[in-house]
Amino acid sequence: MKVPIRARYDKVMINVNKFFINEKIFDFPVDPFSVIKNNKWGLITYSELAEIHQIDISDIIRAYQSEDGYTIYDGTNYTIAYNDTISSSGRIRFTLMHEIGHIYMNHLVDFEATILKRSTLTESKYRILENEVNSFARNVLAPAIIVRNLQLNKHNDLVRYFRISSSAASFRLRALKLDFQYLFTPFIKLQLNQFKDFIYNKINSKQCLNCNHSFVHEIANFCPVCGQDQLIRGEGDNKMIYSGCEVDEYGRAKICPRCENEQLENGDYCKICGVYTINKCGSYEWYNNEISWECGTILDGNARFCTTCGHKSTFFESGLLDSWDVEKREREEEEHHRLMANDGVPF
Ligand SMILES: [Zn+2]
Ligand SMILES: [Zn+2]
Ligand SMILES: [Zn+2]
Ligand SMILES: [Zn+2]
Known part of the structure; x- marks a missing residue:
């Protein structure tokens, strides 16, 4: 097969959706390491290669003409190599997704190559294939649909939501218009459905300015942990999640939070220790000798x-x-204590 004369972004989008379904991706950030492992593709670092061949990392970069990574196809399986000495984990994640893009786009099979190098293709042909997989990588790591749906237009939000590097975030924002040309209604529907929980959680995430508790709730007026009403939308850097008991969607404890009795199926009180086993608003009054819950809001554990x-x-x-x-x-x-133990001077 001949290298196409322009990047096939429509084909890229088909493969992006295939990727989400095949790899069962429902959440972000996407972890390229587990994708590689699940597919049983080989993975090796530049440091390991340097060690095996007793050469420098710069020699590997020169030999393979890539500072970040490359993929080799031996006719049956793929092996991805990446430069682990790069300090940005976001950049490494992008590199791995770029290489996975070459595999998903079938480049090494269709163009009968064991490795795609700058020198074995003309610069323009090489560029076309690289553009295809860069599109694959950005649309898998930070899909245009999700960026638009959550109205993310700040760089830092993208870095935080998708753990991509700051330059990948700029690139993502700049390419939105291009990517939307190839996002047809069925793709949009598929992605919005695939990531509905992620979108819901992000839209409804709140943080308390008083105790830093971070939680997901559609309509909370008060912080469930400290009871104050200083809530902001989204999540900050110093977020905390306070501990509690495990309850179901009706606020009912799965095991007794006081005596750990596991048989809570009958009634609202633990038959062993007598504690009330549903977490809800405690405001009540007595009405005709019966308890009447005034507010009745069911709460998290x-x-x-x-x-x-x-x-x-x-x-x-x-x-x-x-x-x-x-x-x-x-x-x-x-x-x-943990920090002290780590920094402690041994006697
Ligand atoms: Zn490449
Ligand atoms: Zn609070
Ligand atoms: Zn109990
Ligand atoms: Zn209440």
Whole structure:
């Protein structure tokens, strides 16, 4: 087969969607290492190659004409080599996805090559194939649909959401218009469906400015951990997730948070220790000798406060959850001890 005269971006998009389905990708960041492992492709670092052949990394870069990586096809399987001495993990992830792109686009088979080198193809032919796989890499690592759907237009958001390098993020933003020319309705539908949980979580993520708790909720007015109403959209750098008990979607504990009894199927109270096993808003009043839950909001297993009205939760009132400042202090002390142990001078 002859190298095409221009990059086949339509074919790239078909392979991007194939990739998401075959590799069962539902979340970001995408991990190229596990994709390589699952496909049983070979993987070797420039450092390992340098060690085996007793040469310098610069010799490998010169011999293979690539600073970042290359792929070899032996007629049955692929082996990807990459420069592990590059300090940016985002750049390494892009390189690996670029090489996976060569495999998904069938370049080495269709153009009968064991390796694609600058010197074995004319510069323009080489460029065409490289453009195809760079498109593959950016659309797999940070799909145009997701970028547009979440209205990500800041560089830093892309770096954080998809763990790509800052230059890959600029490149991603610049190529949006180009990529949308090849994104047809079925592809858009497929990707929006494939990543619906990721999109939901990102749209509804909130962070508390008081205790730093980060959580996903559509309509919370109050922080479930500290009960304050200083919530912001999105997630900051110093986010924390406070601990709690495991509950189902109805706030019902799976095992008793007090005595660890595992038989909680009957009733709302633990038959062993008597604790109330549903975490919800604790505001109630007695009405005709029966409890009437005023607010009734069902809460997550780590909620100390009601997200609707700010009242204490049933678990917090029963003493099953630590106050947020206690947990925060404990974690800081643990972290301090861990750092001290690492930096400690041995006797
Ligand atoms: Zn390449
Ligand atoms: Zn809070
Ligand atoms: Zn119990
Ligand atoms: Zn409430």
